[in-house]
Amino acid sequence: MQNTRNVTDSIVWVGANDRRIALFENLFPVEKGVSYNSYLILDEKTAVMDTADSAVTLQFLENVKGALNGRELDYIVVNHMEPDHCANIETLMNLYPSSKVVGNGKTFKFIEQFYDMNLEGRKIEVKEGDVLDLGRHKLQFVFAPMVHWPEVMMAYEQTEKILFSADAFGSFGAVDALFNDEQKDAFADLGEMRRYFSNIVGKYGPQVQGVLKKAAGLEITQICPLHGQIWRKDLDQVLAVHDKWSRYEAEEKAVAIFYGSMYGDTAEAAEMLAGMLAEAGVKNTVVYDVSSTHVSYLISEIFRCSHIVLAAPTYNNGLYPAMLNLLEDMKALNLQNRNISIIENGSWAPQAGKIMREKLEGLKGMEILGQTVTIKSALKADTVEALREMSREIAESLKG
Ligand code: FEO
Numbered sequence: 001m002q003n004t005r006n007v008t009d010s011i012v013w014v015g016a017n018d019r020r021i022a023l024f025e026n027l028f029p030v031e032k033g034v035s036y037n038s039y040l041i042l043d044e045k046t047a048v049m050d051t052a053d054s055a056v057t058l059q060f061l062e063n064v065k066g067a068l069n070g071r072e073l074d075y076i077v078v079n080h081m082e083p084d085h086c087a088n089i090e091t092l093m094n095l096y097p098s099s100k101v102v103g104n105g106k107t108f109k110f111i112e113q114f115y116d117m118n119l120e121g122r123k124i125e126v127k128e129g130d131v132l133d134l135g136r137h138k139l140q141f142v143f144a145p146m147v148h149w150p151e152v153m154m155a156y157e158q159t160e161k162i163l164f165s166a167d168a169f170g171s172f173g174a175v176d177a178l179f180n181d182e183q184k185d186a187f188a189d190l191g192e193m194r195r196y197f198s199n200i201v202g203k204y205g206p207q208v209q210g211v212l213k214k215a216a217g218l219e220i221t222q223i224c225p226l227h228g229q230i231w232r233k234d235l236d237q238v239l240a241v242h243d244k245w246s247r248y249e250a251e252e253k254a255v256a257i258f259y260g261s262m263y264g265d266t267a268e269a270a271e272m273l274a275g276m277l278a279e280a281g282v283k284n285t286v287v288y289d290v291s292s293t294h295v296s297y298l299i300s301e302i303f304r305c306s307h308i309v310l311a312a313p314t315y316n317n318g319l320y321p322a323m324l325n326l327l328e329d330m331k332a333l334n335l336q337n338r339n340i341s342i343i344e345n346g347s348w349a350p351q352a353g354k355i356m357r358e359k360l361e362g363l364k365g366m367e368i369l370g371q372t373v374t375i376k377s378a379l380k381a382d383t384v385e386a387l388r389e390m391s392r393e394i395a396e397s398l399k400g
Contacts, residue, residue: 002066003059005178007222007230008160010137012040014048014063016056017174024172028199028296032192033174036060036084037226039164040067041157044135047075047102049155049164050226051088060088061095072096075124075132077139078103079166080152081110085226090117100124102132104143106151131158142214144168146207148200154211161221168211169238171228172196181233190241193228195300197245202303202333208246212239248336248365250306253398255285258298259311259343260320265378266345269387270311272379273343276391282398290322295329302335307369307394311343312352319355327359337365339397341390345375369393 005013019033036052038060046068052060064073073096076089081103089111093099102124103111111117126132132139132155139155146152148167155164171193180186201208223231223238231238244251255277259270270287277285286305288298290312302308312323319327340360344353353372360366370393373386 002062004063004067007039007162007224010042011157011160011162012042012063012067013178013224013230014038014040014060014067015052016059016063018053018055019174021055028172028195029294030172032172034172035175035227037224037228037230038063038085039224040064041134041137041139042067042071043137045074045133046071047077047132047134047139048073048092049077050079050085050166051076051092053084054087057088057091061091064092065095073099075099075134076101077132077155078107078111079155079164080149080226081107081114082149083114086111086114090115093117093122102126104141104151104153107153110149110151126153128153142211142218144207144211144214146204147211148204156218156220161219163215163218163220163223165223165225167201167226168208169223169228169231169242170196170200170225173228175229178230180229180231183229186229186231186234187237191300194241194245194251194303195296196227197242198300198303198333199296202245202299202335205246205248205334208242212243212246215239245303248334250338251304252306254305255282255307255309255394255398256298256301256305257285257287257309257311258290258323258326259287260290260313260323261311261345262313262315262320265375266311266313266343268379269343269345269373269375269383270309272384273309273311273387273391276388277394280391280395282391282395290326295326298326299329299333299335302330302338305338307339307341307398309341309343309390309394310356312345312356314344314346314349314351317349317351319352323352323356327356331359331362335363339367339369339394341369341394342372343375343387343390344372345377347377350374350376369397
């Protein structure tokens with residue numbers, strides 16, 4: 001059965017939710033599922049913008065067919081060629097034999113790589129700034145390379161002033177209310193939006209900055225991303241958080257403590273430091289076990305917090321693997337500009353602190369506060385005092 005929503009009188013959301021998916025990209029836990037958004041414009045010509053993942057093909061096709069209401073489909077616009085959005089291009093081409101596929105040079109290269117479609121006579125290649133005339137609606141293409149793949153482009157509908165933003169401004173989570181003004185608090189799921197941003201496009205901050213500059217030159221009434229809710233109020237706030245994240249600027253002055261611990265001794269140090277920070281007047285410190293928390297949540301917290309504490313034991317004369325994984329991910333995602341404190345543990349040859357410092361030196365703008373606190377197996381009076389000193393340093397730095 002068709003299950004669509006009207007974005008405007010002549011633009012229809014024809015996407016679908018997937019609440020069965022466990023791991024997005026077979027990598028990121030999505031407890032609340034994910035939405036695959038697709039949009040159909042009904043004008044003198046009809047155009048669908050991106051398709052959907054194969055998991056929701058049936059619902060997507062029913063939506064397109066229902067919204068077309070017997071009309072032909074003229075254009076299949078491919079803003080992003082990642083399979084979660086392009087799995088149904090060929091099916092649409094077969095169902096609507098006069099339709100043409102609209103993309104850029106890189107889009108068509110990826111189509112050839114992923115699929116064996118016959119695009120002869122069915123291809124329209126566009127360049128930055130080109131306009132696809134549908135009648136009253138006119139789609140202007142705004143290229144957004146590496147947000148999140150190189151072929152990505154956005155489409156700005158000039159008449160109703162709607163930005164179809166591809167992966168930009170998206171979120172994890174199926175949509176309960178499609179439009180952000182249908183929720184009491186449109187930012188209630190900011191954590192999932194941040195986790196999506198930081199892990200999916202976090203690496204490409206400068207490219208996101210480029211998109212924000214282009215967006216600043218457009219009058220926008222609604223932002224329609226490929227995942228998550230449609231933004232039709234508080235657009236300034238949405239743009240502002242993305243500006244902050246893509247500049248690698250912390251969302252707030254706050255502390256996140258990440259620990260790895262085999263037998264509980266390093267964990268005890270992390271918990272004790274959290275208490276000392278609270279006693280020093282620091283509010284809302286959060287503590288995570290890196291072994292039991294998916295790294296995507298940790299990355300999201302690093303995007304949020306100005307101050308990070310890394311606490312880990314030495315392992316095989318190296319660094320505890322779960323902490324190593326976090327540091328590798330921080331590098332892969334281009335994380336920058338945080339204040340870091342380090343706690344290491346080692347029973348006979350502590351190495352963890354040295355390795356964490358070396359890894360952090362490879363990242364831009366990471367300031368290491370004070371001395372590494374070294375625990376020899378378990379906390380003793382001198383290490384407790386060193387933790388107290390660390391809490392003072394962090395509290396002082398937070399005031400700066
Ligand atoms: Fe949801 Fe980069 O695709």
